[in-house]
Amino acid sequence: MKTVPSPAVPPDPSPFLSLIESKRDGRELSPESIAGFVRDFTSGAIPDYQMSAMLMAIYFAGMTPAETRALTLAMRDSGEVLTFPDDPRPIVDKHSTGGVGDKVSLPLAPLLAALDFRVPMISGRGLGITGGTLDKLESIPGFTTQLDPARLVEQVQRIGVAMAGQTDTMIPADKKLYALRDVTGTVPSIPLITASILSKKLAESLNALVMDVKFGAAAFMPAEPEARRLADSIASLAEACGVRTAVLISDMNTPLGRSAGNWLEIQESMECLENKGPEDLRQLVVECAAQLLILTSGARDLADARTRAIDCLASGKPRRKWNELLAAQGADLDAFQRRLRLDHTAAHLVEVPATRDGMVSRCDARVIGEVVRDLGGGRLTKESIIDPAVGIDRLAKPGDVVRPGDILCRIHAATEAGALAAQARVAEAFEVSDLTSDG
């Protein structure tokens, strides 16, 4: 006898519909109902069209702190949560809301491991003009960013640090919700951003977190007050969930450091680990480490914490830790060292010269980010293929004095046409002003 499969029972949309209506009308949802709809959406029982309506209702009506907490915990619990053996070394991480040239995680992770923290750093990819740590790491020959939770925990226990991407088994609710927010205009919502970021951080079982919330032309939050509201939302919820949290608010009108582009940022990060390189990058790396030392009682006060971070950077230990990290995650160290010594790895290199005397008064991070993205260093869509070699380096920054012919930046491109197009556009990023009489 032939068996006929019974037709799938369509999900009953009515209970979730009443929750959407409640949120639309500004009522508070209970923690149980939030946990229920996160579970049902993750399993596929709630269709995207209904969740889109809920996200838009949250976008307009907002969420109370209790609702945001329930959403965050439900998202964390949608997948595997890392568990670490008891150990005196605190478990810490940093998160940045992202920007152009923001490579802080690369030198910071080995610095923290050298300071005797455990650092299970789970990072993301770049989208649009903001770069992503995973894309930068993948420009290293052989380096894998795919570690399953057991391997990640083992590596952190053994060498103090792992840098990897989110696995399919961790925080699946965030993956699905973020993809939907991206196409429904619901990304810039403080409760939704808070839940998205913190669900991932809580799944790392952290003791302490430092958040770098950026504002400015190339940041997620253009204005400082909005950045502060997001920072407060994240910090108060993280503390309520038992994670000691410090927040830095930093400017993203100008790129961080003097290079933007995946491999170029690895090169600049190595300079930082060798106690050289741009001062703004070094200061932010030291500040993040110092905040974590304070939060975990590893320092008397901020001055002492900064001194410890600076001394550690100067000791060379974080640079050696970086090599341990590369070896643990499959990188070819000889090929890496050889590539580090190259002046450029892209096929075409052009310079952008200054045309007048003066002081650089603007180096626009948004324009620089757009040019790097269009050279192939960033993504226009999630499917875009990244070219690790392209980007911009030797950026002149506000305060630099230039003469005609001095370099404002160099462009690394895959094609000559791409290099010339970028050269014309990038000039718009700079403003050179008259020197004052005492300048």
Ligand code: URA
């Ligand atoms: N980064 C995240 O991980 N989630 C957001 O919602 C925004 C930025």
